[in-house]
Amino acid sequence: MLEISELRKRFAGGPDAPDGKLALDGIGFAVRPGRMFGFVGANGAGKTTTMRIVMGVLQADSGSVSWQGRPLRHDDRRRFGYMPEERGLYQKMRVAEQIAYFGRLHGMSAAAARKATEDLMERLGVAERRNDPVQALSLGNQQRVQLAVALVHDPEVLVLDEPFSGLDPIAVDALATALQERCGSGVPVIFSSHQLELVERLCDSVGIVAAGRMVATGAVAELRSAAGDTLRVVVRDAAPGWPDGLPGAVTVSGDRHILRTTSGDDQEILRRALKAGRVEHFGVERPTLTEIFKEAVT
Numbered sequence: 177m178l179e180i181s182e183l184r185k186r187f188a189g190g191p192d193a194p195d196g197k198l199a200l201d202g203i204g205f206a207v208r209p210g211r212m213f214g215f216v217g218a219n220g221a222g223k224t225t226t227m228r229i230v231m232g233v234l235q236a237d238s239g240s241v242s243w244q245g246r247p248l249r250h251d252d253r254r255r256f257g258y259m260p261e262e263r264g265l266y267q268k269m270r271v272a273e274q275i276a277y278f279g280r281l282h283g284m285s286a287a288a289a290r291k292a293t294e295d296l297m298e299r300l301g302v303a304e305r306r307n308d309p310v311q312a313l314s315l316g317n318q319q320r321v322q323l324a325v326a327l328v329h330d331p332e333v334l335v336l337d338e339p340f341s342g343l344d345p346i347a348v349d350a351l352a353t354a355l356q357e358r359c360g361s362g363v364p365v366i367f368s369s370h371q372l373e374l375v376e377r378l379c380d381s382v383g384i385v386a387a388g389r390m391v392a393t394g395a396v397a398e399l400r401s402a403a404g405d406t407l408r409v410v411v412r413d414a415a416p417g418w419p420d421g422l423p424g425a426v427t428v429s430g431d432r433h434i435l436r437t438t439s440g441d442d443q444e445i446l447r448r449a450l451k452a453g454r455v456e457h458f459g460v461e462r463p464t465l466t467e468i469f470k471e472a473v474t
């Protein structure tokens with residue numbers, strides 16, 4: 177298991193902010209083997225900083241990262257796969273050569289690196305570009321190569337900073353399948369993303385970070401059920417004022433009134449809605465991850 181505990185990090189300030197910037201204020205979470213963990217949060221919340229600390233690119237002021245029950249060491253990180261936010265490809269190096277080169281850096285034999293490279297280029301749809309320098313590829317294709325670089329040495333853990341950003345839907349599916357396979361073979365996977373539908377679809381658990389703190393963490397289904405069900409009623413052509421006194425909030429969209437409530441007598445609400453106009457929808461809904469996210473970070 178990969179465990180991140182109580183990480184704090186303050187960046188040095190400039191003349192405008194002499195106290196610096198507290199980027200992490202006690203972040204902690206754990207990712208079990210074979211689990212996919214979605215790391216979400218607004219811009220500047222602290223995701224990249226956390227992942228950089230996990231990968232040893234930055235040092236925390238305090239807190240710890242442990243892997244399989246003991247403090248994470250430099251050697252362990254060689255067996256991790258990392259996709260940094262700033263990306264890190266050699267622009268002039270050819271695609272196949274580059275992926276194999278990173279495999280070699282992680283200690284693979286030349287033959288094993290070549291074989292893994294062939295396999296990944298095929299899987300990620302860049303085999304036809306094998307002899308092109310990276311700089312000749314579109315950004316999305318460069319990202320596929322970046323992912324191949326993170327995967328080539330069959331890592332024990334995957335830490336990916338916004339791996340899905342900028343990818344077309346075909347590439348998203350190829351990447352999702354590649355990650356699910358790694359997970360299926362017992363690898364813990366952490367990835368950050370602003371694409372919450374994707375996180376909801378792929379991840380066993382999520383962590384929502386705001387201002388350097390974890391504000392919610394757990395299985396997506398648990399977070400959704402803990403957030404409580406909402407009754408949504410849509411009434412068409414209803415007279416204004418019909419929901420006066422009913423709990424919840426009403427929004428108006430064209431000729432539709434939409435009432436959302438988490439409390440109240442549903443039968444009474446239905447009677448009132450039927451009297452008021454044409455009831456187009458009456459149902460209980462579980463909040464999406466996007467709704468939970470907005471609630472948690474605002």
Ligand SMILES: Nc1ncnc2c1ncn2[C@@H]1O[C@H](COP(=O)(O)OP(=O)(O)OP(=O)(O)O)[C@@H](O)[C@H]1O
Nearest residue numbers: 187188197199217218219220221222223224225226
């Ligand atoms: N090297 C640095 N020096 C000073 N401040 C920094 C540095 N790196 C990050 N920060 C600040 O730390 C905070 C957290 O940034 P971080 O990049 O971790 O956020 P993030 O959640 O990854 O955001 P995004 O979704 O925009 O990528 C931000 O306020 C950022 O401006």
